[in-house]
């Protein structure tokens with residue numbers, strides 16, 4: 698672990714990462730409800746909101762779109778990713794090196810680990826390579842710590858999420874991005890297991906403003922340090938509105954009611 702509070706990834710020790718790797722991970726289906734969301738420019742525009750600390754994208758999107766936003770937006774380069782066309786046991790191809798991420802202007806890197814997958818051993822070895830290269834470049838590492846695979850029937854079970862958070866600490870991630878385990882106390886366990894590694898909640902599929910903000914609030918109250926979110930922002934007609942509300946909950950410690958009012 699390296700201190701990351703003074704890096705662009707954090708604001709006041711907290712994070713709001715805007716994730717936009719879904720075109721690869723899920724495919725065009727994620728853009729169906731809001732067709733404009735297929736245009737990466739729209740997400741980069743949203744990422745200029747002061748609440749957003751970084752935008753997380755794959756290499757191709759970074760190459761094509763980040764140059765126009767350098768200076769206005771902080772870049773987190775995702776180092777691995779897989780399409781939804783892959784039908785095998787969970788795995789993720791390493792498609793960007795840390796060196797190239799740094800060349801692209803990334804100030805941090807992200808890596809998915811599917812703990813529990815039959816490919817966990819190889820993935821953990823790939824993570825080692827990436828994490829040690831990131832240390833050489835002084836770049837913080839965010840682990841998308843997503844246990845899943847044949848043997849795991851419920852990937853948001855509290856004990857599974859606590860284990861995911863712990864894996865991130867043990868393997869040397871600075872931030873553990875985990876799914877919400879369903880309650881504040883379960884998130885507290887995950888935060889405790891993560892030790893000095895900061896825990897952020899993964900956004901998940903789109904929900905109502907209130908339901909989504911309540912889960913974010915629970916995460917913050919549990920000691921989580923923020924959020925890495927995609928669909929719950931850019932699948933909305935007005936991403937700025939929900940970012941206004943998230944800014945209140947994450948950085949101003951506002952209640953959900955206050956945040957909803959601020960976003961009116």
Ligand code: FBP
Pocket residue numbers: 716717718719722723841843899900901902925926927928929
């Ligand atoms: P969401 O907030 O939309 O869930 O995005 C977070 C994220 O981790 C993305 O970076 C990634 O593409 C997606 O979720 C993966 O979701 P899953 O693997 O659960 O389908």
